[in-house]
Amino acid sequence: FVRWVNLFVSLLSLLCLQKSPVLCIGEEQPKNCFTELQVLKGHFDIVRFLVQIDDFRCASAGDDGLVLVWNVETGERLQELRGHSQQITAITTITCKNEVTLNTSLITASSDRSLSLWDPDTGNRVQTISDLHSSVKCLLVLERLCVWLSGGEELCVWNRDFQLQCQRPNHSDTGITALIELPKNYIAAAMDKKIMIYSLTVSADSSVSVAEIRCLSDHQDQIRALINVNDGFFASGSHMGELILWNATEWNLLAYEHILWEESQAYNQTEIRMGAPKPSEMSIQHLTTNGNLILAAVGSGLYVYSIQTRSVVAYRKVAHDSNVLHTMLLSDSELMSCSEDGSVRMWEIQDLPLPAEPASSGFFGMWSFGRSNKQSGPPSKKVIDIPNIRMLELTGDLIGHSGAVQMFVSFKEKGLVTCSADHLLILWKNGERQSRLRSLALFQKLEERGGL
Amino acid sequence: MIGSPDVVAFAKEDEYGQTSPDLWPLPEEFSVPLYPLADSNPWAKTSYAKFTKDFILISEFSEQVGPQPLLTIPDDPKVCGTFDLNYFSLRIMSVDYQASFVGHPPGTGYPRLSFVEDSRVVLGDSKEGAFAYVHHLTLYDLEARGFVRPFCMAYVAADEKKIMLQFQELSLRFSQASECLKAGNRRAFAKELQRKLRDLEYTHSVLQREEGLQREAGPQSMYSAHAVEKANELANVEKSIFEHRDLLKQISSYHRRPRRDPHAVTCQKCVDECLSECEELLNKYAKIAYPCGYGEKAGKGEGHPRGQGEDDDEEEEGVKRKLSYTPQLIKAKSAKCFDKRLKTLQELCDKTFYEATVELLKETERSFRGDLCYLYTRRLDKALQRKQRVTTFLFEEDLNDDDEDELGTLRPFCAVNHAVDNYVLLNPPPIVLAPEPHELDALERPEHLDPASETSITLESELGLGESHLESSPSDQTLETQESSEETKGSFSSDKSGVGLAEIQQSLVSMKSEAPDPDPDSDLTPDPNHNLERESSSEEMETTAGEDEGENGGDQTPMSLLEVVSELEANREEECEGVSGSELLVPIDTACCMVQEGFLYEASAPEAVPHLCQNSHLQPSQTLVVNQEPQALLPLQDDYTVGSPCSESPATGLELPSGLLGDAVSRTSAEDGSDCTMSASTGSDQTASPLGYGALVTLRQRKKAGQGALRFVRQYPFAIQALWCLLSGRTLVVLGADEGRVRRLVAALALFVPAPGKCGERVQAWLSCPFTLTDLQRWKLIGLQRVASPLGSSMLYSLSRYSRYISILDADHKTLRCPPYRGQLLANIADHRTYIRRGSTYFLHLQSTLCHLAAKAFLFTFTHHLHLPVSSTEGLEVVESRRRCFLQEQLGLSEEDSQILLYLSQLITQQYLQPTGSSAAAPSFSFNYTTSILYKI
Known part of the structure; x- marks a missing residue:
């Protein structure tokens, strides 16, 4: 048994060691406020999507075709939306303004080639369309025009009553993988290596037509992410690590960043040598923005890009042990990422301490940048080429899932919901706040009862 | 254990106790004198009794040999020691028994059954040092004189006071037993009557046939002596038939007569069943005055027109019955009184009923074990626990009473286990004493009788508190x-x-x-x-x-x-x-x-x-x-x-010995409860493991675990850290290769798990697969198998992955990995130099400390301003600092000790908000991010 304990100890240290190129924050995490969790069970397969319905509800969907509606405050399962026979491929919310109330419904698309509209309050399937030609991969709701779009092998425009307004087949093999709305009723759709710009025209008799306007083909590889940054820009990321910032109105390329994670060979003898990075290491899995910054999940690393300066703000090549699947910018300095390694990590963009060593760890430029110190994790050396570089400091991690964390949704102070390939959702909460709320409830109940 | 001495001191001298009037003043006799007088031996009074512990004696007044003891409960000759049961039976049977009139009352032609209510007497024999509660009852026996057999059940104790003060409760319990016996007896009696009637009818038919033959033989022989004798015999049999029929009627009217005995509660279903059964019998025998159901054998008498009354049903029934019972010819002269063998008690009552009664009496004996002081402490304890429902779930054993529906009702004892909810309120007793003390394993019987009620407890405790004459020697x-x-x-x-x-x-x-x-x-x-x-x-x-x-x-x-x-x-x-x-x-x-x-x-x-x-x-x-x-x-x-x-x-x-005794020991440990081992390797899986097997965790098991806990504390210098982990809600994983050792450790440590659940749901004694986060959420104490296999490495992976949520106690290498604890709160119960030697002493010590903790947690939880702002202008920081101030300065707790209180408080809050825990929401799991360190011996 000594052997096994030794093994255990070595395993522990190995795990730590293995993480050490990344970082090993350890168990002391004073900045991590998520000190309470609830495990939400209900799915039978990988949970891939989470959408926020309102300020206390969210819906989860996954490969089991189930859509579950949860109360984030209590952790209760409110509704179970059954109807799809195959995995859900896209889910979004659609808000209808009634006279008084805002009614939020859910639109889901599934591999069974159907689309459904659900009422999350009652759990009813309000509308459903089946027997589509192909399965829908992305959905886009245009509240302004009271229509919504579905993208797959064809682009379809639907009105609120699930009536097909118009339809436009496309010629790409892969079909539309992402849709965003651009100003002036334009739509950008990512198709393989291209971005198509469509214009949407609503005629007087409220019929809608779609016209192809422009094809942007600057990406060298398949486009993995397409986001709206703000009114002036949108951004896209490709499988080989290209990040392109586009003008949203004139659709021209504003900045091109190729993230290569290139190692400087001469940097350090002990440095793990890497040849040409595998494409998956550079693949931009996810993009997110808050208007000022773009956060790209590149392979297992994170990359923060500033729109104003058109330059990188902070980065970390190995932020997780495995591919980063979803990211979020909580503020200009705080961000969060989740990964296939089953963890969620919280980061802070911090100013670098005074430069300890002047030497650059490698060339860092428009096209590539070097990797910094291995041991300390954060790039502790000031990169001369980019004077504004800051460091990405790990402030906490959430460990709970035993499978890849697919996505998370933050409910601000109410907590964070994560969904994972282990069929679970975890609701992470601030323990102190929860304890305060419980105390409040306790004294309310005490008052109602008129004593113990 | 609320009533344990340490807590008593706490309750009396506590600084919080001053603010509220003491609702539960401790009776004088229970307070522990600091310096007991040297010569005040609390057992001095009872020590001259010739028996060693209380027992229940069942005696009968036999019409053949006089008073004789029948059985004792517990049925062990050691119990009575040199105590002369024969003599004592004589004593108790000779108490002026409510004499019943037997025989033919004037004006009635038939013998009457006397329905005698039970009588209850307390008597003492100071020479023998025995005092007894004596419960007399009468059973019916067709062969006995006057059809009655007097019996009595006595609870014999050396302490008179115990009998006197428990009189109500004793009376209640024995009434139940008596009712049960009598119900069975009536059944058996009716059956016997039925058999007798059948015999008589058969005899009658035979006699009639003979008479008929004589009549045919000739008129001369009509008046021969033989013929006259036959005629007389026939007349006797006829009379006897009428008598027995009347008896049957009487016995079936038993339930219709008003009961004077307030404690006589019977199961309504049983009563109904019995009534209908008797009625059926009555109907049958009323119809067939001269039955010829056995006519096939007897040759159906042609001269008996009334014989046709039998309908098909009964004929069928008769045929069926014949298979089991053949009527016998009854001799005109019955055997001599002293020749016949009297029926035993077991025969007198239906077997089921007899066994149920014995079971009930055993239960009674068990529940009255211990002396008065113990019984009272136990009850006081329980009454206090009831008052303290908000926190009892933390560390006290489950009370196992649903007293909502027991308010003022008396649940009748039913031998044939009619549904428990089937009882009716019949003559509620004026005073129900406190519930039976749940001694040790009473908790294992969810269906057991518990005539407890809130009101009665108050009554009882008032009685207990108010009566100063209870001068049980201070001890x-x-x-x-x-x-x-x-x-x-x-x-x-x-x-x-x-x-x-x-x-x-x-x-x-x-x-x-x-x-x-x-x-x-x-x-x-x-x-x-x-x-x-x-x-x-x-x-x-x-x-x-x-x-x-x-x-x-x-x-x-x-x-x-x-x-x-x-x-x-x-x-x-x-x-x-x-x-x-x-x-x-x-x-x-x-x-x-x-x-x-x-x-x-x-x-x-x-x-x-x-x-x-x-x-x-x-x-x-x-x-x-x-x-x-x-x-x-x-x-x-x-x-x-x-x-x-x-x-x-x-x-x-x-350590378990690895030597020659290894196997035997594991068998032993399966047998004994102290380690609560359920060793799969030895196949003794029938032993109820207290933990994680769905069985209620009993006080007995917990006390036994006390020994293990004491050993743990004495052996491991880092026991205090382990206890802190458990008490502050951090899941403790006991890792080990030897199942027995891990299980023992888990059983011992389970004492420290707050709110372990009725069946120890929060404890997993033995797990041999990797655990997940949900498991950590569910279990606060896990025994984990260390295996040398690929499975083992995945287990180690889960251990390291979730290491931030758990503490790992390695049973093989005697290490503990957990956050550092520097507090003083637990030094009291985790002192490895403790002078406590016995597990149960330690258990009590522990209970009182935990109770103390629970009291603090209660105070903390329900103090409004420690959690919420007093005014709207106050910020959260103010509340926070107030809370910290309270915990640190007023309660004197360090940071880590505060965590215990916070965790307990959280449990109390959750329990209060969701008493049943039946919320649709998933349970929440709290933790904090602190560094662990490795402790070694």
Whole structure:
């Protein structure tokens, strides 16, 4: 048994060691406020999507075709939306303004080639369309025009009553993988290596037509992410690590960043040598923005890009042990990422301490940048080429899932919901706040009862 | 345990106690005198009784031989010792019994059954030192004189006060038993009547046939002496038939008569069943005055027109019955009174009913075990617990009462187990005393009778508190001392208790009562041999008692095996706690410490032993013991010496011996509850493991676990950290390769898990697969198998992955990985130099400390301003600092100690908000991010 304990100890240290190129924050995490969790069970397969319905509800969907509606405050399962026979491929919310109330419904698309509209309050399937030609991969709701779009092998425009307004087949093999709305009723759709710009025209008799306007083909590889940054820009990321910032109105390329994670060979003898990075290491899995910054999940690393300066703000090549699947910018300095390694990590963009060593760890430029110190994790050396570089400091991690964390949704102070390939959702909460709320409830109940 | 002495002190002198008036003032007799008078032996009064513990005696007044004892409960000759049961039966049966009129009352032609209500008497025999609650009852027997057989059941105790003060409760319990017996008896009586009627009818038909033949033979013979005799006989039989029919009518009208006895509650369903049964019988026999149901045999009499009354149904029934019973010819002259064999009690009552009654009486005996002080403490405890529902779930055992529906009702005892909800409120007793004390395993019987109610408790406790005449001698005895002394007394076998038994007891008892938590230097040490002897016998007793529990399948072992087991336990004991060296030192059995922790066993040093043997009268028992248990003197291995910390090798205490006794020991540990081992390897899976197997965790098991906990505390210097982890809600994983050891550790540590759940749901004693986050959420204490396989590495992976949520206690290498604890709060219960030697003492000590903690947590939880702002202008920081101030300055808790309180408070809050825990929401799991360090021995 000594052997096994030794093994255990070595395993522990190995795990730590293995993480050490990344970082090993350890168990002391004073900045991590998520000190309470609830495990939400209900799915039978990988949970891939989470959408926020309102300020206390969210819906989860996954490969089991189930859509579950949860109360984030209590952790209760409110509704179970059954109807799809195959995995859900896209889910979004659609808000209808009634006279008084805002009614939020859910639109889901599934591999069974159907689309459904659900009422999350009652759990009813309000509308459903089946027997589509192909399965829908992305959905886009245009509240302004009271229509919504579905993208797959064809682009379809639907009105609120699930009536097909118009339809436009496309010629790409892969079909539309992402849709965003651009100003002036334009739509950008990512198709393989291209971005198509469509214009949407609503005629007087409220019929809608779609016209192809422009094809942007600057990406060298398949486009993995397409986001709206703000009114002036949108951004896209490709499988080989290209990040392109586009003008949203004139659709021209504003900045091109190729993230290569290139190692400087001469940097350090002990440095793990890497040849040409595998494409998956550079693949931009996810993009997110808050208007000022773009956060790209590149392979297992994170990359923060500033729109104003058109330059990188902070980065970390190995932020997780495995591919980063979803990211979020909580503020200009705080961000969060989740990964296939089953963890969620919280980061802070911090100013670098005074430069300890002047030497650059490698060339860092428009096209590539070097990797910094291995041991300390954060790039502790000031990169001369980019004077504004800051460091990405790990402030906490959430460990709970035993499978890849697919996505998370933050409910601000109410907590964070994560969904994972282990069929679970975890609701992470601030323990102190929860304890305060419980105390409040306790004294309310005490008052109602008129004593113990 | 709210009522344990430490807490009593807390309740009295606590600074918070001053603010509110003391709702539960402690009766004078329960307060523990700090300096007990040297000569005040609380047992002095009762020690001259010739029996060793209370028992129940069933006697009958036999019409043949007079009063005679029938059976005692417990059915063990040792119980009564030299007590003369015959004489005592005479005494109790000769009490002025409510004489019943038997025979033919004037004006009626038939004998009448007398419906006699039970009578209840308390009588004492000061010469014998026996006092008894005597419950007289009458059963019906067709063959008995006047059809009645007087019986009585007596609860015999040495303490008069106990009888007097428990009178109501005793009366209640015995009434239930009596009702049960009588119900069975009526059934049996009706059956007997039926049989007799059938015999009579058959005889009648035979006689009639003979008469008919005579009539045919000729008129001369009509008046022959023979013929006259026959005619008389016929007339007699006819009369007898009418008489019996009348008796049947009477017995079936039993339930219609008003009951004067307030305690006579019967199961309505039983009553209904019985009534309908009797009615059916009555109808049948009313119709067939001269039945010829057996006409096939008798030759259907042609001259009997009334014989046709039998309808098809009955004919069929008759045929069916014939298979089981053939009517017999009844001789005109009955046998001489003294020749016939009287029916036994068992025959008098239906078998089911008899067994149920015995079961009930056993239960009664069990619930009245212990002396008055113990019973009262227990009840007080329970009453307090009821008042403290908000926090009792944390550390107290489950009360197992649904007193909402028991308010003022009396649940009748039903032998045939009609649904429990089936009872009706019949003549509620004016005063129901407190619920039966749940002694030890009462909790295992969810269906057991518990005539408790809120009101009655108040009544009872008021009674208890107000009555100052209850001057039970002030003693410092605690629960377990009394219990053990009871057991000790019970375990003396009669053959050697003849001489000086009382003195032995007295001396032992006084030793014990003087020093419940002894100074190790005290030279008052009982002969260890005594312990062994006691151990073996009490082990037997315990096991036999265990059989009643019905759930402990392991007790079906034959007696010889049991003896072996006890020997093995003794051996094992050597390993655990035995004292090495001297042969005179025979180890105490920690396994049955609960039962027989009776005597302080302190061997401060081996050389202290010889002078112990001055007690000359203990010598015989010693030799006896050695003869009985030769194995007990096997060389000791791997033991640590109790009481001499210098020789205590910390690494070995909890070790299982790996030597020749290994297998036997694991069997033993499966048998004994102290370790709660359920070793799959030995196949003793029938032993109810207390943890994680869905069984209710009983007080008994918890007390037994106390020994393990004490050992843990004494052995591991980092025990305090482990306890802190458990109490502050951090899941503790006990990792080990040996299932037995892990299970024992888990069972011991389970005592420290707050809110473990009724069945220990928060504890997983043995897990051999990797765990997930959900498991951590569900279980607060996990025994994890260390396996040398790929599975093992995935388990280690889960251990390291979730290491931030757990503490890991490595049972094999004696390490603990957990956050550092620097507080002082737990030093009290986790002192490895503690002077507490016995598991149950430690258990009580622990209970009182935990109770103290729970009280603080209660205070903290329900103090509004510690959680919420007082005014709207106040920020959260103010509240936070106020809370910290309260915890640190007012309660004097360090940071880590505060975490315990916060966790307990969280549990209380959750329990209060969702008492049933039946919320649709998933349970929440709290933790914090702190660094762990590795502790080594």
